[in-house]
Amino acid sequence: MKESISAELFEKALGLMPGGVNSPVRACANVGRTPRFVVRAKGSRRFDEDGNSYIDYVGSWGPAILGHARGEVVEAVREAALDGLTFGAPTRREVEMAETVRRLVPSMESSRMTSSGTEAAMSAVRVARGFTGRDNIVKFDGCYHGHSDGMLVRAGSGALTAAEPDSAGVPAGFAKHTLVAPYNDIEAVKRLFESDPDGIAAVIVEPVAANCGVVLPKPGFLDGLREITSRYGALLIFDEVITGFRLSLGGAQGLFGITPDLSVFGKIVGGGMPAAMFGGRADIMRMVAPAGKVYQAGTLSGNPLATAAGLATLRILEKDAGIYGRLERKSERLARGISENTSLPVTRIGSLMSVGFGDDASFARWYSHLLDGGVYVAPSRFEAMFVSDAHTDEDIDSTIALAAGFSA
Numbered sequence: 326m327k328e329s330i331s332a333e334l335f336e337k338a339l340g341l342m343p344g345g346v347n348s349p350v351r352a353c354a355n356v357g358r359t360p361r362f363v364v365r366a367k368g369s370r371r372f373d374e375d376g377n378s379y380i381d382y383v384g385s386w387g388p389a390i391l392g393h394a395r396g397e398v399v400e401a402v403r404e405a406a407l408d409g410l411t412f413g414a415p416t417r418r419e420v421e422m423a424e425t426v427r428r429l430v431p432s433m434e435s436s437r438m439t440s441s442g443t444e445a446a447m448s449a450v451r452v453a454r455g456f457t458g459r460d461n462i463v464k465f466d467g468c469y470h471g472h473s474d475g476m477l478v479r480a481g482s483g484a485l486t487a488a489e490p491d492s493a494g495v496p497a498g499f500a501k502h503t504l505v506a507p508y509n510d511i512e513a514v515k516r517l518f519e520s521d522p523d524g525i526a527a528v529i530v531e532p533v534a535a536n537c538g539v540v541l542p543k544p545g546f547l548d549g550l551r552e553i554t555s556r557y558g559a560l561l562i563f564d565e566v567i568t569g570f571r572l573s574l575g576g577a578q579g580l581f582g583i584t585p586d587l588s589v590f591g592k593i594v595g596g597g598m599p600a601a602m603f604g605g606r607a608d609i610m611r612m613v614a615p616a617g618k619v620y621q622a623g624t625l626s627g628n629p630l631a632t633a634a635g636l637a638t639l640r641i642l643e644k645d646a647g648i649y650g651r652l653e654r655k656s657e658r659l660a661r662g663i664s665e666n667t668s669l670p671v672t673r674i675g676s677l678m679s680v681g682f683g684d685d686a687s688f689a690r691w692y693s694h695l696l697d698g699g700v701y702v703a704p705s706r707f708e709a710m711f712v713s714d715a716h717t718d719e720d721i722d723s724t725i726a727l728a729a730g731f732s733a
């Protein structure tokens with residue numbers, strides 16, 4: 326497999342951008358490789374500058390549930406683009422988007438669009454603070470909620486990969502308002518509330534953790550959070566940036582039957598374009614400007630192209646009754662194939678899975694084995710694998726066959 330053009334571009338990029346990339350994990354430094362520069366992606370495949378093709382299980386880190394460049398989605402974006410790229414004024418599509426999301430996820434009574442999951446999570450936290458008049462937030466060790474200051478505490482994948490759990494540049498005075506509990510440890514959450522009964526505005530959680538490998542919530546954990554937050558007058562925020570529209574049409578909350586007060590969506594909701602959303606109880610969302618006193622805004626929020634891509638994606642997911650069944654079947658086969666043919670543990674829920682590695686060195690060998698064999702997974706052992714509707718049975722078979730040749 327050639328990589329000379331990618332290597333040349335990366336060399337150039339290193340002199341122009343920190344680490345040669347626009348988002349840290351892309352740099353591949355921890356797996357001892359250099360990034361493959363992408364020229365194109367279609368269906369289940371991505372293609373690089375050197376003419377190599379890969380079966381892609383990153384899917385742009387989650388959005389590509391339909392596979393890359395699905396015809397209807399690209400066409401929706403093209404049509405929208407012909408009418409103008411951005412207006413900074415309300416459009417019909419934004420109303421349709423809010424309606425669609427509320428139909429699929431009934432807790433989203435009122436919502437607002439942003440351009441990234443980071444902004445959406447940051448805004449949800451601010452709304453929770455404004456609504457409750459309290460300052461502290463509980464988050465879980467290894468959960469990632471974007472890179473706003475208060476959320477960069479024990480924040481999972483990117484930070485874990487860089488072995489820097491806390492970022493420089495976050496004032497201690499901000500971080501002190503973020504209380505951290507171990508994921509799945511409801512007793513720890515109870516203790517935090519007992520020691521600070523009137524100070525905690527919200528608990529924010531990935532209902533399935535997917536930024537420290539995939540970690541399933543233990544039975545009773547999410548119900549326990551619902552119960553404790555209600556008892557203490559705090560809000561429960563589900564960060565469904567990864568789980569939303571992936572685990573089910575109603576997200577993790579639909580699957581587990583738990584209703585949070587606020588939710589955060591990203592990735593799939595933007596259909597591959599920069600769109601995300603936060604929302605929830607209408608009485609809480611009335612706090613958001615201009616209805617209320619919590620300020621939140623964005624030049625490109627509800628951008629026509631991004632909204633068109635998201636809407637087209639959600640419409641396909643809603644109409645195609647067989648899609649989640651197909652995703653489940655393929656993902657189950659892939660997970661079983663990997664675990665039966667290697668000694669590696671696989672954790673999976675629906676089309677979200679991760680292969681467990683105890684150390685970076687053996688993960689780096691796994692990564693290189695797959696990459697050199699034409700299978701693209703995220704260059705971090707804390708990131709998930711995503712199966713899309715575009716993956717074929719042949720893709721799954723050849724991935725399993727390649728994995729079978731890996732010796733741990």
Ligand SMILES: Cc1ncc(COP(=O)(O)O)c(C=O)c1O
Pocket residue numbers: 386440441442443444446469470471472531536564565566567591592601
């Ligand atoms: C659960 C979760 N929340 C929030 C974010 C931040 O989203 P974005 O990268 O769009 O800012 C991510 C990104 O991976 C995520 O996985």
